[in-house]
Amino acid sequence: MSSLRAALAENGFVIQRQVLSAEELSALRGAATRTTERARAGNWPDIRTVGKQFPPWPKPAPGSPPKEGIWGVQGLLNPALGPDADIFAASYFNDRVLDVAKALLTYDADGEAGGCTDDDLVLELYNMLVRPESAFELEWHRDDVSRTATGEEEAAKLGIASRGDGSGDKKAKRYWNTQWNLPLYPDDSLVVVPGSHIRVRTPAERAASPHESNMPGQLIVQLEPGDIVFYDNNILHRGVYSAVKERMSLHGSVGHTGGGRFRATNVLQHGIGKWVDRCDFSSLAKGPGGEKSRQRAEDMRARLVKLGRESGDVGYSLTG
Ligand SMILES: O=C(O)CCC(=O)C(=O)O
Numbered sequence: 001m002s003s004l005r006a007a008l009a010e011n012g013f014v015i016q017r018q019v020l021s022a023e024e025l026s027a028l029r030g031a032a033t034r035t036t037e038r039a040r041a042g043n044w045p046d047i048r049t050v051g052k053q054f055p056p057w058p059k060p061a062p063g064s065p066p067k068e069g070i071w072g073v074q075g076l077l078n079p080a081l082g083p084d085a086d087i088f089a090a091s092y093f094n095d096r097v098l099d100v101a102k103a104l105l106t107y108d109a110d111g112e113a114g115g116c117t118d119d120d121l122v123l124e125l126y127n128m129l130v131r132p133e134s135a136f137e138l139e140w141h142r143d144d145v146s147r148t149a150t151g152e153e154e155a156a157k158l159g160i161a162s163r164g165d166g167s168g169d170k171k172a173k174r175y176w177n178t179q180w181n182l183p184l185y186p187d188d189s190l191v192v193v194p195g196s197h198i199r200v201r202t203p204a205e206r207a208a209s210p211h212e213s214n215m216p217g218q219l220i221v222q223l224e225p226g227d228i229v230f231y232d233n234n235i236l237h238r239g240v241y242s243a244v245k246e247r248m249s250l251h252g253s254v255g256h257t258g259g260g261r262f263r264a265t266n267v268l269q270h271g272i273g274k275w276v277d278r279c280d281f282s283s284l285a286k287g288p289g290g291e292k293s294r295q296r297a298e299d300m301r302a303r304l305v306k307l308g309r310e311s312g313d314v315g316y317s318l319t320g
Contacts, residue, residue, distance in 0.1 A: 004103045004230075008178075009170040012197030012235035013221070014104070019096050019182070020226040028091055029184050031084035032248040036130050039073045041065055044081075046271065048072030050132045053139060053320050055269050069133035071241055076126040076250070078275045086283035091182070092126045092252055093284055093297050097228065104178045104230055105256045114174065114258065122255035122307065123276070123300035124177060124267045129189070129239065131247040137240045139210035139320075143179075143233035144266055147210070154200045158234055167199040176259025177266070179233045182250040183223045189239050189247060190221040190229065196236035205236060213240075233266075257303050264311035273308045276301060 007014040020028070038044045042060040049057045050069040057074075060066040075081075076088035091097065098121065105121075107114035141147065145157040151166060160168025181190060193205070193215055204216055215236070221229050231237070233253070241247065255263045281297040289296075 002103045002106070004100060005106065005108075006171075008104055008175070008230065008232065009173060009198075011194040013192055013194070013229055013231035015221070015223070016100055016228045016230070017224070018226050019100075019228050020091070020094070022226075024091065024094075025184060025226050027087050028250070029248070031087040032128060032130075032184055032250075035073055035076070035081060035084055035128065036070075036248065039070055039130075040133075044073060046074035046078070048074065048127075048129075050134060050136045053141070055271075070130060071132040071136055071239075072130060072251070073128045075272065075275065076128055077123075077279055079278050079280050080275070085279075088126060088250070089279075089281055089284060089297065090287050091250060093281070093289070093293055093300075095289060095293075097180070097182075097252075098254065100228070100230060101178050101180075101254045105175055105254075107174045116256055118296050119299070120257045121296070121300050122257050122259070122263070122303040123297070124253040124255050124263070124304070125251070125272065127251045129181070129247060129249045129251050131243065131245065132241050133243055135241060135243050137211050138238045140205070140208065140212060140215065140236055140238045142236060145234060151200045158198065158200070160198060160200075170198050173198060175232070175256070176262050177233075177253055177255040178230050179253040180228050180230045180251070181221075181223070182226075182228045182252070184225050184248040184250070185246045186225065187223045187247060187249055188220050189241055189249070190223075191215075191218050191238050191240060192221060192231065193217050193236040194219055197232040197234055201236065211238075254300075255304075260307070261311055264307055267304070268308055268311060272304070276304060276308075 039047050042064045045059045047070045050071050079085050102116045105116035145154050281294050285291045285294040
């Protein structure tokens, strides 16, 4: 098992330091600043509004700033963003990002090999988490398990039902997607409970307040610009946001084609199906990966479109 995969299996997250160059970060800060200003002004429909944790978020009337303020901007690959979508695409499809994703999506427990090559990758989400204009905190959650789930339901969703004692075999957990945060400014907004990706909640975690500020074993993830944390989105986690500290954290996910419908709700609930067929990845052909990178992106998009076609109405993972 690769060391990356072993770290993810053990803790539910793994940090890669300084993945992007200063030049890449500078281009991304420009695109991220323009896009955030556009969203704050009410000129971008896909936003995360303060006070609401899960999709769907309300859309602002065009040109009127969302009155609650925003904590996220959705759809960074949407071609309606113009040239900034190309800058975001160069980071999403960056080999240094996707190579880590492929390592994390490779399954090799007990001699049962399940590789992950470019041909297995599925385009998923690329959003951005930004500084809200008033302090805002997310509740403790797992992205795909409801707070009200029973222990049995939670174990089944976490893929650990077979052991029956509420914990699973870390090395045997197979991943069909990986999610990451790539901050453009120093970032300490994400809080996780290491190891909680592979066990049901403890009685203390179940009884804790949704905004508990000191969950037993919690870890504040400290990142510098250009670092990336890859994490199991079913790790117990939350976000705590300051209104006075800049935040622009690229928030991506990529899937493995073997996951099929397993990922459909998680991805398609964000509305990407409405515009993904209009994406234009031709700028990637001019970048370091050349035509091969453009073709990989097109193929990843085609796998998502196929998933959407096969999945029908997917609904939402969580409410609130
Ligand atoms: O702000 C973060 O880093 C965490 C975001 C999060 O938990 C979510 O989008 O569900």
